[in-house]
Amino acid sequence: xxxxxxxxxxxxxxxxxxxxxxxxxxxxxxxxxxxxxxxxxxxxxxxxxxxxxxxxxxxxxxxxxxxxxxxxxxxxxxxxxxxxxxxxxxxxxxxxxxxxxxxxxxxxxxxxxxxxxxxxxxxxxxxxxxxxxxxxxxxxxxxxxxxxxxxxxxxxxxxxxxxxxxxxxxxxxxxxxxxxxxxxxxxxxxxxxxxxxxxxxxxxxxxxxxxxxxxxxxxxxxxxxxxxxxxxxxxxxxxxxxxxxxxxxxxxxxxxxxxxxxxxxxxxxxx
Amino acid sequence: xxxxxxxxxxxxxxxxxxxxxxxxxxxxxxxxxxxxxxxxxxxxxxxxxxxxxxxxxxxxxxxxxxxxxxxxxxxxxxxxxxxxxxxxxxxxxxxxxxxxxxxxxxxxxxxxxxxxxxxxxxxxxxxxxxxxxxxxxxxxxxxxxxxxxxxxxxxxxxxxxxxxxxxxxxxxxxxxxxxxxxxxxxxxxxxxxxxxxxxxxxxxxxxxxxxxxxxxxxxxxxxxxxxxxxxxxxxxxxxxxxxxxxxxxxxxxxxxxxxxxxxxxxxxxxxxxxxxx
Numbered sequence: 098x099x100x101x102x103x104x105x106x107x108x109x110x111x112x113x114x115x116x117x118x119x120x121x122x123x124x125x126x127x128x129x130x131x132x133x134x135x136x137x138x139x140x141x142x143x144x145x146x147x148x149x150x151x152x153x154x155x156x157x158x159x160x161x162x163x164x165x166x167x168x169x170x171x172x173x174x175x176x177x178x179x180x181x182x183x184x185x186x187x188x189x190x191x192x193x194x195x196x197x198x199x200x201x202x203x204x205x206x207x208x209x210x211x212x213x214x215x216x217x218x219x220x221x222x223x224x225x226x227x228x229x230x231x232x233x234x235x236x237x238x239x240x241x242x243x244x245x246x247x248x249x250x251x252x253x254x255x256x257x258x259x260x261x262x263x264x265x266x267x268x269x270x271x272x273x274x275x276x277x278x279x280x281x282x283x284x285x286x287x288x289x290x291x292x293x294x295x296x297x298x299x300x301x302x303x304x305x306x307x308x309x310x311x312x313x314x315x316x317x318x319x320x321x322x323x324x325x326x327x328x329x330x331x332x333x334x335x336x337x338x339x340x341x342x343x344x345x346x347x348x349x350x351x352x353x354x355x356x357x358x359x360x361x362x363x364x365x366x367x368x
Numbered sequence: 369x370x371x372x373x374x375x376x377x378x379x380x381x382x383x384x385x386x387x388x389x390x391x392x393x394x395x396x397x398x399x400x401x402x403x404x405x406x407x408x409x410x411x412x413x414x415x416x417x418x419x420x421x422x423x424x425x426x427x428x429x430x431x432x433x434x435x436x437x438x439x440x441x442x443x444x445x446x447x448x449x450x451x452x453x454x455x456x457x458x459x460x461x462x463x464x465x466x467x468x469x470x471x472x473x474x475x476x477x478x479x480x481x482x483x484x485x486x487x488x489x490x491x492x493x494x495x496x497x498x499x500x501x502x503x504x505x506x507x508x509x510x511x512x513x514x515x516x517x518x519x520x521x522x523x524x525x526x527x528x529x530x531x532x533x534x535x536x537x538x539x540x541x542x543x544x545x546x547x548x549x550x551x552x553x554x555x556x557x558x559x560x561x562x563x564x565x566x567x568x569x570x571x572x573x574x575x576x577x578x579x580x581x582x583x584x585x586x587x588x589x590x591x592x593x594x595x596x597x598x599x600x601x602x603x604x605x606x607x608x609x610x611x612x613x614x615x616x617x618x619x620x621x622x623x624x625x626x627x628x629x630x631x632x633x634x635x636x637x638x639x640x641x642x643x644x645x
Contacts (some may be wrong), residue, residue: 177545185543191537191538193404195404196535196593197592198536206537206544209529210533210546211544255540
């Protein structure tokens, strides 16, 4: 698909995007376009520039070169519009569990900040936050303290916060870290439902592709640049994986999905 | 009893009690910095107050400026928050620690240099910020401290949600549209102002002992933010008054006694809590 449709309101993408972080170039010449609604994963080794690309798409980082489009909006020029259509779930480790907030406070944060001062909670805000908690099957957690929840419950609440302002797209940065396997599967099912029933696009930055394999419809493979993108079976070629992760990376196709095997595979074992 | 009330009604005791109220207000921003592992910040920035006071006393003595050294102390602590807030924006406690250490080193150097240059009267005034005494507060001090405390109190009441959001999840808050940079500088300025208040009432050396225990006790007593803020102020007030009375009865320096009483109370509560659990 052509990436030159600058005002495509039904897709997200980047064109010749180069971004620097702390003075170092983190991503070079990235060009792609994904059609909305999508369920995509951004993949690559540590320091590949995954979070950087996500932040550039949110307008939180200024590109050195090139541009980003989110449903037809440039996040740098129309940051407010992009904020209103994108819900963001940051990495769990960036969230302080020391702050004594209740689950309802966390979800209301997604509504209150968008309102501006004096940020008084209204009955409509309460209703909206309850609806968001219903969407993530967590209404029973409403009065509980956020820092006393399990990793999976906390992640659901953070997704609820992102959903509280009715976004069209969800960006999630490493949502499975510190979450047990059954809760991870629950979150994937939830995200799939959000796309299928509500038409909400989902873009996940993760290290663990295999968890999502068979659920997603496209992959962006990065390592300081965009190595490949498209359906997993096409984008994750042995050459592309080797370019991203180095030698020894294999891809295994099974039941219509593919899985990445990294490390030593010579003795029947892999990681 | 009548004798005690008579002592409490003495102007120097009234000023000391007002000083305790202001120190109680100073514990409020500490609650927020503690959530980010920066509870030690007010104590560190209060050393900038010491350097500011030294410059203020020196310039006042040489140029006869007629500006209270407390103004210089406040200006220096506010200036010191610029590099600290820059490091704190990314919630990097390690980098904040290094910057705080640099502020401390620079402040002590300025303090020692100016103290060495001035007269003994100047040195005594500068030392009033290092080891202060509540009983020596003047009405001018009280007026300035009241102004800083009122601004701090209203800022916390009005922007409590914003401060909570930036310490809870700065990245998420920024994406949602909150001006995280502005509120980080704002909160750090309030912390710096609080450090200045306590440096004047209790002395820069005792800032940590004066404001950390009430905040820490409040965090042990309750898990709700609103109650935590009220408890921190109340604990600072109660132990401040208790310490002041003890110091009056057994002739000890008021500021040190208050710091000791609060710290002991914290340790007893911690012991009680650990035994209970």
